[in-house]
Amino acid sequence: MTLPSPRKRRIIPALKRELDRWYRRVNRPEFILNDPVQFPHRYTDPADIEIAAFLAASIAWGRRELILRSAERMFALMGPSPAAFVMSGACRRLKDSCVHRTFFEKDLKYFCRGFRACYAQYGSLGALFASALSAAGTALPEKPAAAPPAGDGIWKGISLFRETMARANNGSYTKHIADPAAGSACKRINLALRWLVRREGPVDIGLWKNIPPSALYMPLDIHSARSSRRLGLLARKSNDRKAVVELTEKLRGFCPSDPVKYDLALFGMGVMFR
Numbered sequence: 001m002t003l004p005s006p007r008k009r010r011i012i013p014a015l016k017r018e019l020d021r022w023y024r025r026v027n028r029p030e031f032i033l034n035d036p037v038q039f040p041h042r043y044t045d046p047a048d049i050e051i052a053a054f055l056a057a058s059i060a061w062g063r064r065e066l067i068l069r070s071a072e073r074m075f076a077l078m079g080p081s082p083a084a085f086v087m088s089g090a091c092r093r094l095k096d097s098c099v100h101r102t103f104f105e106k107d108l109k110y111f112c113r114g115f116r117a118c119y120a121q122y123g124s125l126g127a128l129f130a131s132a133l134s135a136a137g138t139a140l141p142e143k144p145a146a147a148p149p150a151g152d153g154i155w156k157g158i159s160l161f162r163e164t165m166a167r168a169n170n171g172s173y174t175k176h177i178a179d180p181a182a183g184s185a186c187k188r189i190n191l192a193l194r195w196l197v198r199r200e201g202p203v204d205i206g207l208w209k210n211i212p213p214s215a216l217y218m219p220l221d222i223h224s225a226r227s228s229r230r231l232g233l234l235a236r237k238s239n240d241r242k243a244v245v246e247l248t249e250k251l252r253g254f255c256p257s258d259p260v261k262y263d264l265a266l267f268g269m270g271v272m273f274r
Contacts, residue, residue: 015231016254022265029202031264036060037195037203039071047083049207050125050196051115055082057192058111058176059100061221070100074108086115103176110174114165121164126196126208128164132157133215154217155180155241158189185244191219194260203264213258217248223270224263231269 032038040053056071077094078085085091091112094105115125122128136153162177178184197211198204218224220239224247228234233250236243251259 012253015233019254019262019265022268023261026264026268027200027203027261031203034064034068035203036064036067036071037205038068039075040195040205043082045081045083046126046207047119047124048081049205051082051086053192053195053205054115054125054189055108055111057188057195059103060188060191062101067100070103074099077105077108086112087119089116107174107176110169110172111165111176114168117168118161118164125161126210128161129154129157129193129208130210132160133211154190154193154215155186158186161189180241183241185220185240186217187219187221187239190217190244190260194219194263198258198260200258200261213260214252214256216260217244218251218260218263220244220247221267224266225270227266227269 032041036056036059037053039056040049043049043052052075055074059070059074060067075082077099079090091109094109096104096106098104099108118125118128122131133153133156136156158178158180162173162179165177166173173179176188178186178189180186193211193216195205196208197206197216198213199206220228220243222239225234225239225243228247234243234247236246248259251262255261
């Protein structure tokens with residue numbers, strides 16, 4: 001095995017210390033107030049939390065103040081319980097007004113029909129993803145912990161979610177659920193998964209105890225990509241699935257059990273130094 005040069009051995013701990021410093025700086029309760037993660041935080045029922053997480057993450061692109069305004073409007077349409085709205089079939093009342101940029105009420109209907117099918121088949125969204133990881137051989141909490149994920153369980157979970165949602169909508173796919181098989185970074189779904197899986201608060205919720213944080217992949221956006229390239233963590237030019245894997249593997253070297261914690265650090269650095 002080739003050992004890194006003395007200079008590289010000095011750089012790597014320094015970079016980890018810098019990332020850890022930014023993580024502590026960003027991972028604070030006040031971050032929640034200006035981020036779409038605030039919406040799943042508003043609920044206590046597990047079904048409400050996971051549905052709110054996927055919906056808030058699904059419109060998390062563009063200017064943050066517009067995302068928050070759009071999300072307020074979307075959740076107002078659904079009433080006090082997103083899960084009750086989904087399970088009752090109340091989405092039939094929706095028209096086709098704009099919710100957020102290219103996301104319309106018809107897209108919200110699509111998600112509601114899909115969520116209802118996911119619950120009918122798996123009992124929860126968390127169980128759907130856990131089934132895909134278990135099939136892929138990923139170490140779940142009842143097995144040896146903190147191991148790097150085996151295979152590509154999260155990507156299989158995203159594919160299973162996408163297919164289940166499509167079957168509930170007469171086999172049609174939506175552009176708002178990315179396809180990992182096409183090489184997409186699946187930023188918005190990976191963001192929802194970060195919120196729901198990571199145990200360490202206060203920003204992330206840690207609702208799903210049956211999926212280890214080590215299985216997650218980075219929700220790569222323009223801010224974290226900018227920071228990653230500036231720091232030499234990411235060489236690939238495209239923000240695609242290969243870039244996500246490359247970056248996550250680098251970060252796994254800093255924290256094997258929870259590499260995606262550094263998404264908060266890289267996001268903060270990217271916003272600060274854009």
